[in-house]
Amino acid sequence: MVADRRPRPEGDPAERFAACEAAVCGCRPVVERAYRELVDCGRPDRHALEAATVVLRWHHPELDVPQAVQIVERWVVAEDRLH
Amino acid sequence: MTTPEEALPSRLERACAERGLKMTGQRRIIARVLSEAADHPDVEEVYRRAAAIDAGISLATVYRSMRLFEEIGIIQRHDFGDGRARYEEARGDHHHHLIDIETGEVVEFQDPELEAAVTRIARHLGFDMIGQRLEIFGRRIQRKGPETA
Structure with missing residues (x-):
């Protein structure tokens, strides 16, 4: 049986959001990889962003869609600037 | 802006x-x-x-x-x-994508049966299919190792 790594939607929402933003849970490289690989496969940026948001929300079901989109956009823009 | x-x-x-x-x-x-x-x-x-x-x-x-x-x-x-x-x-061949939700890995695949199925569904609904988009999100299945005594 594989452990479900998804955090439970409990605790202070602001703290959970901040923890996700700070990438302390380790989901950021996963989200960035999904986005990058989809873009490299030729998917439109918007589709890759939507898919990366699904990935983030699987790890953080406590985030609502606008919050998740906001985080993903910030991460992938930051990643793009590095390359 | x-x-x-x-x-x-x-x-x-x-x-x-x-x-x-x-x-x-x-x-x-x-x-x-x-x-x-x-x-x-x-x-x-x-x-x-x-x-x-x-x-x-x-x-x-x-x-x-x-x-x-x-x-x-x-x-x-x-x-x-x-x-x-x-x-x-221009993106070359038409592929679909499976996204490993735990690693972010993206696996490209093609499936003629799937293409045929969606074309059939569109036709059944009274449409000619001009495009489609499929993304599968999944977790890799953990295979059990050999039984130990």
């Missing part, structure tokens, strides 16, 4: 740069519009979207740029039988 010059280069802009195509501001906007299109816009639709970003863009500029993009192979022209040429970014 981010201007087109300040925004990150779109995939099409990067493809143009790789082919040595000089990118003017207006050409950059047209490339961005095409890169972000999730449909198959015709030239006039691309013009409408580009003009919403820069009102100075003319239909002639859009025509010229798209002909250039097509010539260097970074966009594809489609004819869906409505008398209008429609365009999308």
Whole structure:
């Protein structure tokens, strides 16, 4: 049986959001990889962003869609600037 | 607000740069519009979207740029039988994607049975299929190791 790594939607929402933003849970490289690989496969940026948001929300079901989109956009823009 | 010059280069802009195509501001906007299109816009639709970003863009500029993009192979022209040429970014073969939700790995796949199935579904609903998008999100199945005594 594989452990479900998804955090439970409990605790202070602001703290959970901040923890996700700070990438302390380790989901950021996963989200960035999904986005990058989809873009490299030729998917439109918007589709890759939507898919990366699904990935983030699987790890953080406590985030609502606008919050998740906001985080993903910030991460992938930051990643793009590095390359 | 981010201007087109300040925004990150779109995939099409990067493809143009790789082919040595000089990118003017207006050409950059047209490339961005095409890169972000999730449909198959015709030239006039691309013009409408580009003009919403820069009102100075003319239909002639859009025509010229798209002909250039097509010539260097970074966009594809489609004819869906409505008398209008429609365009999308050239992406080679049609693939679907499976995304490993735990690692972010993206696996490309093709499945003729799936293509046939969605074509059949569209036809059953009274449509000719002109496009589709499938993303599977999954977790890798953990295989059990050999039983130990």
